Amino acid sequence: MLRTTLLTLGLICTGLPAAAQSQDPIQQILANFDQIDSNGDGVISRAEYLDLQAARWPQIDRNGDGYLTEDDFPRFAANRARRQLAEASYLDANGDGRISQSEFVNGPAPVFRNADSNADGFLTRSEVQAAAS
Ligand SMILES: [Ca+2]
Ligand SMILES: [Ca+2]
Ligand SMILES: [Ca+2]
Numbered sequence: 004m005l006r007t008t009l010l011t012l013g014l015i016c017t018g019l020p021a022a023a024q025s026q027d028p029i030q031q032i033l034a035n036f037d038q039i040d041s042n043g044d045g046v047i048s049r050a051e052y053l054d055l056q057a058a059r060w061p062q063i064d065r066n067g068d069g070y071l072t073e074d075d076f077p078r079f080a081a082n083r084a085r086r087q088l089a090e091a092s093y094l095d096a097n098g099d100g101r102i103s104q105s106e107f108v109n110g111p112a113p114v115f116r117n118a119d120s121n122a123d124g125f126l127t128r129s130e131v132q133a134a135a136s
Contacts, residue, residue, distance in 0.1 A: 027135065028114050029114060029117075029118055029131060029134045029135045030135050032047070032114070032118070032126070032131055032135075033128075033131045033132060033135045036128055036131060039051055039052070039054075039055050041054065045127070045128070046125040046126060046127050046128075047125065047126040047131070048124065048125050049112070049115060049124050049125075052112060052115045052126070053108055053109065053112075056107065056108045056112070057108045060104050060107060060108060063075065063107065064104065069103060069104055070101040070102060070103055070104075071088070071091075071101065071102040071103075071107060072088070072100075072101045072102075073085065073088065088102075093110075093111060094106050094107055094110040094111065096110060117134060118130055118131055118133075118134035120133065120134070
């Protein structure tokens with residue numbers, strides 16, 4: 004469950020159709036592998052993954068106050084917002100009840116860690132494919 008939280012949060016906040024929201028985050032990495040691999044060396048480094056997280060932040064912090072809180076979700080989605088935020092609470096490193104940009108971008112990256120099966124800090128295409136299957 005944890006591994007899906009980061010990308011799910013972003014998709015919920017962008018208001019994409021339900022079908023797109025349910026897409027597995029690792030499938031999205033696989034589909035965008037070449038764009039995420041910005042230096043084109045054929046592997047996704049942790050730094051390239053962090054760049055991806057940083058690029059997604061504006062869609063997550065919708066009201067632009069620098070923190071992810073319930074206020075960033077549509078009012079009608081308050082219950083879902085609380086659930087999502089509870090699942091993402093592991094990102095709240097300083098325990099102040101909200102997730103800052105730096106906590107989000109630099110925090111634990113379970114999607115990356117789970118896919119990096121040899122734990123060398125790089126995702127190869129075959130590691131991503133294995134995680135996606
Ligand atoms: Ca790369
Ligand atoms: Ca916010
Ligand atoms: Ca915090």
